[in-house]
Amino acid sequence: METFGRYELLRKIASGGMGQIYLARQKGPVGFQKLLVVKRLLPHLSEEEEFIQMFLDEARIAALLNHPNIAQIYELGDVDGIYFIAMEYVHGEAIAEVNKRAIQRKGLMPLALKCRVIADAAAGLDAAHHARSPSGRKLALIHRDVSPQNVLVGFNGCVKIIDFGVAKAAGKLAQTVVGTIKGKHAYMSPEQARGEPLDHRSDVFGLGTVFYELLTQTRLFKRDSELATLKAVVGAKVAPPSEVTPGIPKALDALVLKALARNRDERFATAGELQLAIEDFLVKHQLPGTTAHLAAFMRELYAEELEEEFSNEPTIIAYDPRLTAGRKAPPSGEEPSGPTTAVPTPKAPAAKSVPPARVPKSMQGTEQKETSRKTTVPPRGGKGDK
Missing domain, CATH: 1.10.510.10 (Transferase(Phosphotransferase) domain 1)
Incomplete structure (x- = not known):
């Protein structure tokens, strides 16, 4: 597992001529963690102005789009001169x-x-x-x-x-x-x-x-x-x-x-x-x-995979004493009155510690390369299948 800025890169899920896409995890205090996708520009392209501008355009455009049916952009930044985009992970x-x-x-x-x-x-x-x-x-x-x-x-x-x-x-x-x-x-x-x-x-x-x-x-x-x-x-x-x-x-x-x-x-x-x-x-x-x-329909269609994913999730704890630091402990036998929402806590690093979160097959393997060439199609209609 690679650390990239404030993100842990769990798994590469796509790569292409311009960038690489990773399933990543952002970690924070008190066991906070969030799965997302990190797309980073290939290191050798980070000095190419044309590719940098294309990469920045994608982030700038998507960041202005706020709608439930559009995958969201969280951050545009660079780590040691390598540009990246952090975006929503669609499960x-x-x-x-x-x-x-x-x-x-x-x-x-x-x-x-x-x-x-x-x-x-x-x-x-x-x-x-x-x-x-x-x-x-x-x-x-x-x-x-x-x-x-x-x-x-x-x-x-x-x-x-x-x-x-x-x-x-x-x-x-x-x-x-x-x-x-x-x-x-x-x-x-x-x-x-x-x-x-x-x-x-x-x-x-x-x-x-x-x-x-x-x-x-x-x-x-x-x-x-x-x-x-x-x-x-x-x-x-x-x-x-x-x-x-x-x-x-x-x-x-x-x-x-x-x-x-x-x-x-x-x-x-x-x-x-x-x-x-x-x-x-x-x-x-x-x-x-x-x-x-x-x-x-989706949960029934992917029931086996979702069950397997759930059974392999990282350990979660029901209560973290840091959430109620400074409060008086509740009487014996009573439930604590403070926040007791289950908080995800990552396991200690191990050889196979990456959670098997599902990655859309469309993002697996080789990244779909953009096609860019001069068109040779006549301005009027052509024939289809013969």
């Missing part, structure tokens, strides 16, 4: 993994819960799109990388949008070159695939793609090559979800296809409008799609 999994697990274990994720995930993700995006700086200036923020890997579902039913690493915002230190493509090809909007100027409706299209794939269990635009995928994004025919997966209500067909309109003027004007349309659908069809339902 859950990416929706891509949740859907895959549901198919393996339970058959299919209920329609109402798929709607809940997308509605909450839309709420987070809408908050980001309308965010302002401390001075009140609109950030004009666009995520640009909305994908199943960047939508996390907590075991408590809370949905979080993560990774604003390639986001576009007014006032960024590092500016994007016009005509470059950033993000995952299969979840881009047509205008993004063509390298055109973007607005927040590009993220609506990306979330619409995630929704379509979640409903139909198929990849919408993914093809054998990057160029073929980009051409599919621009011009491939999109069949109504109910034609791919019978049983999906027609009202949901219309909703998804509106989010996927190639002409952005025909899409939902905001992510908030998409969220409201999904909420109205759930109410009209009386479907059980609350956060509580999603939490119950």
Whole structure:
């Protein structure tokens, strides 16, 4: 276990060309501890101005976003000249993994819960799109990388949008070159695939793609090559979800296809409008799609892992005398009247002292690298699968 500033780095959970991501623990007095994620810039890049600016942009942007459906940034700093970001640890999994697990274990994720995930993700995006700086200036923020890997579902039913690493915002230190493509090809909007100027409706299209794939269990635009995928994004025919997966209500067909309109003027004007349309659908069809339902589903789906994690948690104590220092001890046989909330206390360091906290599979292994290249997609539609 490595100590990095005031954090203990418990386990590396991702690494890439620009940085490394760790599951970390912050410790404090009287047994205080908190799990979080630390992302730090690679040492050899800490002297490269371009990479420093990109790293600072990610932290500055995310720090201005305060919403239940956006993973929070706690701190930006440096330790011995190495920049880092401390951020919220989401105890859950990416929706891509949740859907895959549901198919393996339970058959299919209920329609109402798929709607809940997308509605909450839309709420987070809408908050980001309308965010302002401390001075009140609109950030004009666009995520640009909305994908199943960047939508996390907590075991408590809370949905979080993560990774604003390639986001576009007014006032960024590092500016994007016009005509470059950033993000995952299969979840881009047509205008993004063509390298055109973007607005927040590009993220609506990306979330619409995630929704379509979640409903139909198929990849919408993914093809054998990057160029073929980009051409599919621009011009491939999109069949109504109910034609791919019978049983999906027609009202949901219309909703998804509106989010996927190639002409952005025909899409939902905001992510908030998409969220409201999904909420109205759930109410009209009386479907059980609350956060509580999603939490119950997640806990059942991952019951074995959660039980194993719980059984291996560090020792906790019910009472620490330092909490009531200076008070008169209670009479024999009576409970102390002061704070007796269970306080986590770390075990003594040992060879295998790291708690097996669950790390989203989307963050395990190699970090998803940002794609940045000149687009070669024609400005008009291309063919999809032959």
